[in-house]
Amino acid sequence: MTNLLNTILVTILVMNLFALGTSRILAVTRVVAAQGVLLGFIPLLVHKSLVMPVLLMAAAAISIKAILIPSIIVRALRDAQIKHEVKPLIGFLPSIILGAIATAFALLFAGQLPLAGNHYDTLLVPTAIATVLVGFIQLVTRYKAISQVIGYLILENGIFIFSMLLVEAMPLIVEMGVMLDLFVGIFVTCIIINHINQAFSSMDTRELVSLKE
Amino acid sequence: MAYVMIFFPLVMAAIAAAVPSNRLRPWLLPVTAVVHFATTVFVLIRPDLMVTAKWLILDPPGRIVLLVVSTLFLFCSFYTVGYLQYRMERSNRVFCACLLGFLGIMSIVVWSHHLGLMWVAIEATTLCTAPLIYFNRTQHSIEATWKYLMVGSVGIALALLGTFFLAYASLQAGLESTLVFEDVLQDAALLSKPWLHAAFILLLVGYGTKMGLAPMHTWKPEVYGEVPGVVGAIFAGGVTSCAFLAIMRIYQICLAAGEYAYISRMLLFMGLFSMAVAGLFMVSQRDFKRMLAYSSIEHMGILVLGLGIGGPALFGTMLHIVTNGMTKGVLFLSAGNIHRAYGSKSTEIVCGAMRRLPLSGSLFLAGFLAITGSPPFGPFISEFAILNGAFSDGRFVTAGLFLLLLLVVFIGMGATVLKVVQGRAPKQVQNTPYRDGLLTAAPVVIFMGIVLLLGLYIPAPLSGMLNDAVRFLEGRP
Numbered sequence: 112m113t114n115l116l117n118t119i120l121v122t123i124l125v126m127n128l129f130a131l132g133t134s135r136i137l138a139v140t141r142v143v144a145a146q147g148v149l150l151g152f153i154p155l156l157v158h159k160s161l162v163m164p165v166l167l168m169a170a171a172a173i174s175i176k177a178i179l180i181p182s183i184i185v186r187a188l189r190d191a192q193i194k195h196e197v198k199p200l201i202g203f204l205p206s207i208i209l210g211a212i213a214t215a216f217a218l219l220f221a222g223q224l225p226l227a228g229n230h231y232d233t234l235l236v237p238t239a240i241a242t243v244l245v246g247f248i249q250l251v252t253r254y255k256a257i258s259q260v261i262g263y264l265i266l267e268n269g270i271f272i273f274s275m276l277l278v279e280a281m282p283l284i285v286e287m288g289v290m291l292d293l294f295v296g297i298f299v300t301c302i303i304i305n306h307i308n309q310a311f312s313s314m315d316t317r318e319l320v321s322l323k324e
Numbered sequence: 325m326a327y328v329m330i331f332f333p334l335v336m337a338a339i340a341a342a343v344p345s346n347r348l349r350p351w352l353l354p355v356t357a358v359v360h361f362a363t364t365v366f367v368l369i370r371p372d373l374m375v376t377a378k379w380l381i382l383d384p385p386g387r388i389v390l391l392v393v394s395t396l397f398l399f400c401s402f403y404t405v406g407y408l409q410y411r412m413e414r415s416n417r418v419f420c421a422c423l424l425g426f427l428g429i430m431s432i433v434v435w436s437h438h439l440g441l442m443w444v445a446i447e448a449t450t451l452c453t454a455p456l457i458y459f460n461r462t463q464h465s466i467e468a469t470w471k472y473l474m475v476g477s478v479g480i481a482l483a484l485l486g487t488f489f490l491a492y493a494s495l496q497a498g499l500e501s502t503l504v505f506e507d508v509l510q511d512a513a514l515l516s517k518p519w520l521h522a523a524f525i526l527l528l529v530g531y532g533t534k535m536g537l538a539p540m541h542t543w544k545p546e547v548y549g550e551v552p553g554v555v556g557a558i559f560a561g562g563v564t565s566c567a568f569l570a571i572m573r574i575y576q577i578c579l580a581a582g583e584y585a586y587i588s589r590m591l592l593f594m595g596l597f598s599m600a601v602a603g604l605f606m607v608s609q610r611d612f613k614r615m616l617a618y619s620s621i622e623h624m625g626i627l628v629l630g631l632g633i634g635g636p637a638l639f640g641t642m643l644h645i646v647t648n649g650m651t652k653g654v655l656f657l658s659a660g661n662i663h664r665a666y667g668s669k670s671t672e673i674v675c676g677a678m679r680r681l682p683l684s685g686s687l688f689l690a691g692f693l694a695i696t697g698s699p700p701f702g703p704f705i706s707e708f709a710i711l712n713g714a715f716s717d718g719r720f721v722t723a724g725l726f727l728l729l730l731l732v733v734f735i736g737m738g739a740t741v742l743k744v745v746q747g748r749a750p751k752q753v754q755n756t757p758y759r760d761g762l763l764t765a766a767p768v769v770i771f772m773g774i775v776l777l778l779g780l781y782i783p784a785p786l787s788g789m790l791n792d793a794v795r796f797l798e799g800r801p
Contacts (some may be wrong), residue, residue: 160726161775225518243485250478259474266481273488280491280501281440288444291485295451300473303458307470319467 114234116156120147120238124214124274127245130265132207134195136258140184143264147176150271157235157275164283172271175290180264180297187257187301191308197315200252210245217241227276235276242269256304256314260297267293325367326435332359333428340420344788346415349420350408351451357394358432364394368789379438379504384792388642390434391789392649393562395774399767403657404554406763410664410694418455425452426558435567437505439487441635442570443480446534449563450476457547458557468543468550475533475543483530483570486523490577493519503676503730505573509799512580520578524587527574528594534567534625536617537594537603545605548617549669553660556613560620560656568645572797575631580799595629598622599729606736612662613669616655616742619695622733623648629726630710637713638794640706645787647694647702647778653771654691658684661765662744665758671740676749683760685745687748687768692741694775696734704777728731 115306119230126146130139151173188194199206215239221237230236246266274281274289281289304314309317336356343349367373367382368391374382382390384584404423429452434446458469467472487503494508495501496516502508508515533540548556578587602622609615623644630641661684666674677685694701697708707730714723720738782790 129575225496225516227492227498234465247478250474256388256470263474263477263481266478270481270488273485273492277488277491277495277501280488280495280503285438285440285444285503288441290453292444292447296447296473296477299451299454302470303454303466303473306458306466310466316470319470 112156116153117234119152119156119158120234120272123149123268124241125216127242127265128207128210130261131210131245131249132203134203136188136196136255136261137185139258139261140181140188143261143268144177145179146265146268147178147181148173150176150268153272153275158278167283168286171287171290174239175294176268177262179294182299183301184257184260187304191257191314193255193314194255196253196255196258199254206248206252209248213244213248214241219245230276231285235272239269239273242266242272245269254315254317256307256316257301259316260300260304263300264297300324325363325373326380326382326431328363329360329367329431330428330435332356332363333424333431333623337421337424337428339416339642340424343417346412346416347514349416350792353404353420353423354398356427357398357401360427361394361398364390371639376435379441380435381437381505382435383437384789384796385572385642386434386570387789388645388793389565390431392565392646393427393430393434396557396561396649396653399653399770400557400657400710402553402763403767405552406761407552407660410758414459414461415509419459422455426456426562430562430566434569439490439503439505439508439573442573443484443487446483446531446566446570447477447480448535449566450480453555453563454558456558457551459552459555460550462550465550468546472543472547475540478532479530479540481530482526482533486526486530486574488528489519490515491525492516493523506772508577509580512577513582515577515581517581517583520581520583521586524574524578524583525590527772528571528590531567531570531574532594532628535564535571535627536621537624537628538598538621541598541601541621544621545614545617548620548656549611549614550661553613553656553658553663556616556660557653557656560616560652564620564624565645568624571628576797576799579634581799584634588634591628591632593624595627595632595766596722596725596729597630597725598625599733603729603732603736606733606740609736609740610671611669612671612674612740612744616659617654619655619733619737620652622729623652623695626707626710626726629722630713631720633710633714633717633722635713636716636800637710638797639790640709640711640713642790642793643709643778644703644706646790647706647775650771650774650778651691651695651701651703654687654768654775655695657764657768657771658688658691661758661760661768662688663702665756666749666753667756671743673750673753674744675747676745679752680744680749681758681760684768687765687772688739689745690772692737693774694772694779697730697735700776700779702775705779705782 151169154169218237219239250262340352429448435444491501493515536544602618606618630637
């Protein structure tokens with residue numbers, strides 16, 4: 112069980128780096144959708160017994176993170192007719208390297224943290240921290256609004272991985288509330304992106320500077 | 325009772341979305357607000373109604389925030405009817421539905437005693453206030469909405485991570501992981517310290533973003549500059565107070581865990597830094613609505629500063645939630661009136677507001693005097709109580725910096741406000757259609773009356789509530 116879980120987590124880490132190094136936004140969206148599918152399997156592996164709430168959570172994670180949100184993003188991409196990220200703040204290769212450094216840092220940092228007894232065997236904590244950091248890097252180094260949304264999605268995926276450690280603390284209804292917020296958040300954001308695109312004829316957030324001091 | 329406060333506004337929001345008439349729809353706001361306010365008063369005088377469910381409890385700090393937001397919303401709702409009469413060319417369907425939805429979700433924030441649920445509700449307030457910023461459909465308002473959504477979502481995501489860290493702090497200590505406020509508070513002393521520290525930082529940064537503490541304040545001038553005045557008042561008095569309530573929760577947990585020394589330094593730094601940033605940017609500010617945003621950043625700084633000083637300053641801090649909320653009502657609503665009469669928010673065009681709009685102009689000036697802590701208004705009492713607390717605690721450097729920054733803000737804000745109200749209005753704005761009417765001026769007068777009253781005399785029930793909140797925060801029975 113633990114081996115399978117760790118394999119999934121390592122795959123997620125590799126996907127993070129891939130997302131940082133790709134200029135085609137559609138490809139990044141697909142990677143994040145695949146990540147969503149893997150995230151859906153984690154609750155099934157972490158929890159020993161397959162009770163109804165666990166199954167519901169897995170189903171909700173897959174349907175929202177792997178199907179609904181990516182399809183909203185793909186739709187926004189099609190409406191805006193863009194394919195590639197413009198040259199980001201730091202290049203694709205340096206951002207992969209930065210992501211790798213962040214991942215290594217997360218592994219080291221999690222080694223220092225005092226964990227609860229049985230959590231030393233799994234990579235849940237370092238993967239969660241690394242994914243949050245990678246999401247943050249993606250969010251601050253990209254110029255296209257939609258790429259920033261994808262960065263936010265990766266960041267949320269990291270937080271979702273961390274929540275897997277806390278079964279009792281997050282009852283199903285609260286967990287569902289978090290998912291709903293995420294979904295509505297991305298939905299509203301994509302509507303705004305659409306308006307940005309119409310008003311500025313571009314999705315480039317560098318256009319959004321008229322309110323500077 | 326919690327269910328009435330939560331679901332009634334949400335149902336009304338759904339009705340507002342269904343009502344076809346642009347003229348009748350805004351009247352749903354005052355109807356809902358009156359019911360919400362009446363329920364609030366009813367609950368406040370009946371302590372046996374304050375526990376609705378295990379997760380829905382109205383505790384003393386929650387009572388203060390609820391009273392502030394409900395009062396603010398009540399008078400703002402009448403103003404909104406007046407405001408929307410000037411904006412009949414634009415559909416107000418989304419605007420009304422989102423405002424009503426906000427009231428319901430805000431009630432969840434105040435009642436929730438489960439930190440996960442509280443997070444869900446605070447994030448939901450971010451989402452349902454975003455369309456309010458976008459009401460004017462200009463390029464500037466898109467830009468403001470985008471910045472609000474991005475900065476706000478990332479901040480609030482960090483708060484979620486902090487919430488999980490807090491739950492992990494109990495798991496790591498060998499307890500059952502929980503986010504029910506009472507349980508965390510009860511076992512606070514046993515929580516794993518490294519995780520608690522990390523959780524505190526993340527929650528302070530996360531909810532601090534929502535409050536608009538520097539350096540996470542970047543969305544605030546953009547948003548407050550672009551939104552209609554009434555939305556600004558609801559942001560500066562309502563949304564920020566809810567986020568401050570979340571910070572009070574983690575503050576209380578850290579206090580119970582004996583971590584006061586650790587968190588106090590950080591709160592003091594954030595508070596003074598926010599005040600300094602606000603003071604710096606307020607000097608020579610030519611946009612009077614952005615100026616109000618910096619004023620809000622300053623007052624959020626004062627609130628966390630009060631928490632950081634702790635003990636003797638807590639009464640002043642609780643009172644400041646009330647006085648700040650009410651004074652922000654005066655400032656934003658009168659600024660909204662001035663903006664409409666002049667069609668501009670730059671002090672290059674806006675001057676002579678006292679002559680062009682005698683009522684709104686003088687209220688704007690009085691609001692400025694109140695918010696900067698001049699007697700005899702409410703904020704003077706609360707700021708003085710915080711200062712007094714700092715002195716009696718022996719924090720002379722903090723108190724000195726606090727006074728200095730208040731002075732800087734007074735001078736910076738005064739320069740802009742005086743430019744707005746003094747002089748002679750330019751020819752081209754003499755004939756714009758806007759005049760102060762009953763619906764757009766009376767709420768401002770009422771807010772000003774409350775601010776003045778709080779400065780002269782604090783009613784006994786209110787001071788009882790404030791003392792309860794202080795005792796509750798310090799963990800005394």
